Amino acid sequence: MKVYMVGNAHLDPVWLWRWPEGAIEAAKTCLTALELLEKHEGFVFTRGETWVHRWFERAYPEEFERVKEFVRKKRWAVVNGWIVQPDMNLPHGECFVRQSLYGKKYFREKFGMEPEIAYCVDSFGHAGTLPQILKKCGYRAFVFMRPHPHEKPLPQTFRWRSADGSEVLAFRLVTNYETFDIEKLKRNIEETLKSAIPDLPATMCFYGVGDHGGGPTKEQIEFIEKNRNYRDGVTLLFGSPLHFFDEIEPHRDKLPVVEGDLHPHAVGCYSVNLELKKLNRKAExxxxxxxxxxxxxSLAGNYEYPHDDFEALWEDLLMNGFHDILGGTTTKEGFEDFKKYIGGILRGIDEIKTDAALNVLRKLKPGEKEIAFVLFNPTGRHRTEYAEFEPWMNWRPYENGVLIGPDGEVPFSYVRPTSLVRNMTRILFRADVPPFGYSLYRFREGKRKSFEGLLYGDNRVENEFLMLSLEDNGELRVHFKREGIELKGEDFQFPLILSDGSDTWGHGVYSFEGKRNPVRVRRIEFVEKSELRATILRESVSEFSLIKEFISIYFGEPYLRTRFLIDYHDRLTVLKLSYRFPFRLKNIHAEMPYGFSVREPDGMESPTGRLLLVETERSWLGFASDAVHAYDAIDGEVRLTAARCVPFAWHVPYELQPDAEYDYIDEGLREFELLFWAFGERKGDELRFSDILNSPLIAMSSLKGDGSLPDRRSFLEVKPSPNVRVEVLMKGAGGEYILRSFETLGKTGEISVLGRTFEVKPHELKTLVIRDTEVFESDTCF
Structure with missing residues (x-):
């Protein structure tokens, strides 16, 4: 058997150090590898990620030119081709597409090639939806290391298949990618051979000093040179993943198929550092x-689409999607850097959005004696949902107002403004906005018409879907009328504080079942009662923490919306939000990158995206959040993870000292929102609830425009079936528009664009290209 010896230098740009040190070490590591390539004929060095190559190019521009020749000879093997090795569970699906788009662009420009081997050896598990994304981004194979063999038994080499049927070849490192000495190198070779598939002609063994860079050493290279004939039937060859996959490609039919998530590993990374994960989701x-x-x-005309600005902002976000950043396992200094960079991203996007909106606003014409504003809908579905706006009244009291939309008068409620200044006005109303379009609203003096609203009784409020009430014993009662589900007191969304002795990664644990710290409700009352919304405040305390839940019910809506305000100080604990139901859970459908993973309710801590759907023996339950990224579920209980208060970058076997002071993650004030609802049948459009929190309608005050646009318009005619989710509308460099969607239900759907209808197969990620009035499909994501 051939053993391709893969010389590599694992280097985290940020981990136990800040990024400037990572950048410097990247340059040093690449220079060392270049020198070894020139001294040892045949030696092959494997390197991925654009950030490494960019910093090497900046530090050593002349030496970088020499690298190009080794790339051409396939001795400097470029794998992955992404900005970084990201977290492979938590980012939005489009982040993986942009990792490929912008990373491959760099390597085309610098080396005239595109990597075709995906490579994430250090990330903490991998979502089962990724094979389709990888395939459509031009990858034919994937190299990874986690989960380890003791966490998930897998063949060394296999065909990894996603739910739509897409496959990539996959190879798991059974040993670490690092060899600090010759003895470790020998052990890696033996362990690799032990787990190799006998029917294949080759395997891979990784070697080199890593974590903080370094790479293969002179001694390791010389050992391989001297031991080419390692033993009977085993030959050591310098090579790369490209050599290996070329060798086994003809034998792919012999390989077993693996479907679904590659989990678990370091489950604490799914939940630790709520603030960081919330900021990342917001930036996405x-x-x-x-x-x-x-x-x-741009479709409205007279607007220059800012391609370069978007690419720069995306690359900043993708850099911060690095697995030790988004996974929450970096130092406090690294986390503070992340917050600064996300702030810059958000500011940059605000400037682009405002500039783009102004181009539309100056084409509208509001009346003279009214305050006009516009709601933009940046999604591909028609939206009828609640919105809020604070019209500037120029310090005047304004108790008698009328809201006029494109279809006439719109019912609204006065709600509390965000500022505590006299004569400020804030209104809540149900908006109606077309896909990829806008609606103009006008607020003027006048007498409102009476309208139907929430029904109030003694300590209760209800709409057609559900009822909230305060019981005589002080408990909160939630009743979903159509589904016949009733939750009281600690059965509904109750905060559980559980002791957690695991390190920042959660090494060695797969669920959080520690001792429960006492939590009691000290206050519960109505704090808002209007025609369209009512809110109950439930305030709970532990020995060290305060948890406020502002639980709102809306007229005509099936969900409860909760704003959490938490001042958390229970160290070495995990905070769970518990929902206990009097019936059995069947399956969990967790949103993952461009799809859903269906899992058993086995009690294991697991990742989720913006949406979590729970199939029960009675009905369906839905959870959408702007911050929660992890959950566990078993029997009749669902628990969402809201915080893990552990020290920054604490890795076993280091033992915490009882008298020492540490900086703790998730300690202090945290704020996030959550939607919860029950429903009878899944239709595939449930991500619309997530949009309320993660892609809200954009409100902008109007300008005095020329009136060339109507009060309502959609700039792109898009009609997806309920199970087809449109995620992306962007303008390509050639002037075309790119529309990306995915199927959510596992059933064939369709999408119509500019009058042309396209089939979307079960679980398919679909990319459409619009050029002038023509629409056509793309087999790739580009």
Whole structure:
């Protein structure tokens, strides 16, 4: 058997050090590898990620030119081709597409090639939806290391298949990618041979000093040179993953098929650092919104789409999607850097969105004696949902107002403004906005018509879907009328504080079942009662923490919306939000990158995206959040993870000292929102609830425009079936528009664009290209 010896230098740009040190070490590591390539004929060095190559190019521009020759000879093997090795569970699906799009662009420009081997050896598990994304981004194979063999038994080499049927070849490192000495190198070779598939002609063994860079050493290279004939039937060859997959490609039919998530590993990474994960999710949503709004403005005319600005902002976000950043396992200094960079991303997007909106606003014409504002819908579905706006009244009291929309008068409620200043006005109303379009609203003096609203009784409020009430014993009662589900007191969304002795990664644990810290409700009352919304405050305390839940019910809506305000100080604990039901859970459908993973309710801590759907023996349950990324579920209980208060970058076997002071993650004030609802049948359009939190309608005050646009318009005619989710509208470099969607239900759907209808197969990720009035499918994501 051939053993391709893969010389590599694992280097985290950020981990136990800040990024400047990572950049410097990247340059040093690449220079060392270049020198070894020139001294040892035949030696092959494997390197991925654009950030490494960019910093090497900046530090050593002349030496970088020499690298190009080794790339041409396939001795400097470029794998992955992404900005970084990201977290492979938590990012939005489009992040993986952009990792490929912008990373491969760099390697085309610098080396005239595109990597075709995906390579994430250090990430903490991998979503089962990724094979389709990888395939459509031009990858034919994937190299990874986690989960380890003791966490998930897998063949060394296999065909990894996603739910749509897409496959990539996959190879798991059974040993670490690092060899600090010759003895470790020998052990890696033996362990690799032990797990190799006998029917294959080759396997791979990784070697080199890593974590903080380094790479293969002179001694390791010389050992391989001297031991080419390692033993009977075993030959050691310098090579790369490209050599290996070329060798086994003809034998792919012999390989077993693996479907679904490659989990678990380091389950604490799914939940630790709520603030960081919330900021990342917000930046993802804002970037997608910004591209859609800029595309809409471009379609309106007289607007230059900011391609370069978007690419720079995306690359900043993708850098911060690195697995030790988004996974929450970096130092406090690294986390503070992340917050600064996300702030810059959000500011940049705000500028683009405002500029794009102005181009549309100056084409509208409000009346003279009214306050006009516009709601933009940056998504591909018609939206009828609640929105809020604070019209500037120029310090005047304004108790008698009328809201006029494109179809006439719109019912609204006065709600509390965000500022505590006299004569400020804020209104809540149900908006109606077409896909990739806008609606103009006008607020003027006048007498409102009476309208139907929430029904109030003694300590209760209800709409057609559900009822909230305060019981005589002080408990909160939630009743979903149509589904016949009733939850009381600690059965509904109750905060559980559980002791957690695991490190930042959660090494060695797969669920959080520690001792429960006492939590009691000390206050519960109505704090808002209007025609369209009512809110109950439930305030709970532990010995060290305060948890406020502002639980709102809306007229005509099936969900409860909760704003959490938490001042958390229970160290070495995990905070769970518990929902206990008097019936059995059947399956969990967790949103993952461009799809859903269906899992058993086995009690294991697991990742989720913006949406979590729970199939029960009675009905369906839905959870949508702007911050929660992890859950566990078993029997009749669902628990969402809201915080893990552990020290920054604490890795076993280091033992915490009882008298020492540490900086703790998730300690202090945290704020996030959550939607919860029950429903009878899944239709595939449930991500619309997530849009309320993660892609809200964009409100902008109007300008005095020329009236060339009507009060309502959609800039792109898009009609997806309920199970087809449109995620992306962007303008390509050639002037075309790119529309990306995916099927959510496992059933054939369709999408119509500009009057042409396209079939969307079960679980398919579909990319459409719009050029002038023509629409056509693309087999790739580009």
């Amino acid at each position: 949503g804002e970037l997608l919104q910004g591209e859609a709004l800029a595309s809409m403005s």
